[in-house]
Amino acid sequence: MASVLLVEDDHFVRAALIRHLTDASHSVRSVGTALEALREISQLHFDVVILDLGLPDLDGGKALKMLRGIADVPVIIATARDDEAGIVRLLNDGADDYLTKPFSAEHLTARIAAVLRRSGAGAGGRRAAAPPPQVISVGGISVDPTRRAASLDGRELDLTRREFDLLAYLAERPGRVVSRKDLLAEVWNQPYGADKTVDVHLSWLRRKLGESAASPRYLHTYRGVGVKLEPPR
Numbered sequence: 619m620a621s622v623l624l625v626e627d628d629h630f631v632r633a634a635l636i637r638h639l640t641d642a643s644h645s646v647r648s649v650g651t652a653l654e655a656l657r658e659i660s661q662l663h664f665d666v667v668i669l670d671l672g673l674p675d676l677d678g679g680k681a682l683k684m685l686r687g688i689a690d691v692p693v694i695i696a697t698a699r700d701d702e703a704g705i706v707r708l709l710n711d712g713a714d715d716y717l718t719k720p721f722s723a724e725h726l727t728a729r730i731a732a733v734l735r736r737s738g739a740g741a742g743g744r745r746a747a748a749p750p751p752q753v754i755s756v757g758g759i760s761v762d763p764t765r766r767a768a769s770l771d772g773r774e775l776d777l778t779r780r781e782f783d784l785l786a787y788l789a790e791r792p793g794r795v796v797s798r799k800d801l802l803a804e805v806w807n808q809p810y811g812a813d814k815t816v817d818v819h820l821s822w823l824r825r826k827l828g829e830s831a832a833s834p835r836y837l838h839t840y841r842g843v844g845v846k847l848e849p850p851r
Contacts, residue, residue, distance in 0.1 A: 620665040620734055624648040625655040625681075626696070627674050635668070638723035644730070652676035652684075659689045666733055668726070669713075671697040679708060686712040690766075690779060692733045696721075702814075709815050712779055715807060736807040754789045757849025759827075759836060761789045770827060780805070781823050784816075788837075788847035797844040820845060 622639055626632040627650040639646045647662070649655050652673045659667065667685070671678030682693060695708050695716040705716055714733050717726060754761040758771040761782075768775045768785055777785065783805050788796060798816045806815065820837060829835045835850045 619643045619645060620730065621645045621663065622647070622730070623655065623658055623662075623664045623667045623691075625650075625652070625668065625673065625678075626670045627651065627672070628670075635723070635726070638727070639730075642727050650674070652678065652681035655681065656684055656688065659685060659691065664691050666730055667691055667693045668730075669693055669695055671695060671699065679711065682708065682711050682713060686779065692736070694726075694729055694733060706815050706818065709806065710780070710818055732807055754786070756789050756792045756847055757836065759785070759789060759847075759849075761786050775826050777823075777826065780819055781826070784819050785823060785847075788845070791847070793846065793848045795840055795844045795846045800844070816845075 622644045624632065624635055624639070624646055626635065626648065629650075632648055632650070636646050636648055647658060647664075649658060650673075652675050655667070655669070658664075669678050669682060669685075673681065676684075678695065678697070682695070685691075685693065692714040693712065695713045696719060697704075697708075697716060698719040699705070700718045708716060714736070715729050717729060752763075754763070759768065760770075761768045763786055766782055768777055768782060775785075784801065787801070787805050801816050820839070821831070824830055824834070824837050827836055829837065831839060836847055838846045838848065840846065
């Protein structure tokens with residue numbers, strides 16, 4: 619069972635999703651506006667948030683950015699918008715997954731389960747006990763999974779949630795070329811998607827590492843194959 623916050627202003631859709639999620643043994647709280655959602659998230663713990671974009675008080679995309687400022691909870695976007703650029707922008711802004719309306723209740727349940735597996739939540743929405751991960755070092759890069767902090771040559775890096783996840787995943791595999799498909803599956807928890815999502819985050823990460831695709835130091839791209847993180851030679 620997981621603790622779910624449902625942010626949906628359509629009363630009929632809201633009632634149907636609450637009924638289905640409750641039948642699936644989840645604990646559900648629901649609100650109809652972005653401001654109510656932000657208040658709930660600031661005061662209570664949730665394992666996952668389902669966020670509709672068409673909210674009456676604030677666009678869901680803006681709400682997502684504000685939410686990311688106060689919590690690291692996984693967010694599944696529910697949207698009727700299906701343009702690739704918009705979806706990529708939402709993923710870049712911190713969404714963990716998305717569903718395009720209309721979608722089935724079973725599809726939603728499967729996506730919630732996938733996001734919870736990715737976030738490490740176990741039965742009852744509790745994270746399984748595990749030994750604290752060790753700090754990872756690749757050249758001058760240091761990644762601390764426990765603190766979710768990374769530094770370069772002793773200077774702390776200002777990374778977004780997804781940038782940190784991407785760097786940590788690559789740092790755990792130094793010198794190994796990782797395909798974009800694997801990155802989408804493991805970092806974004808999407809078995810399919812647009813390579814642009816990965817490319818955008820790699821570009822941002824490179825910038826924060828003080829390098830570029832033309833002059834790489836740590837991040838090396840192999841066209842048609844993938845990307846590799848290794849210390850400078």
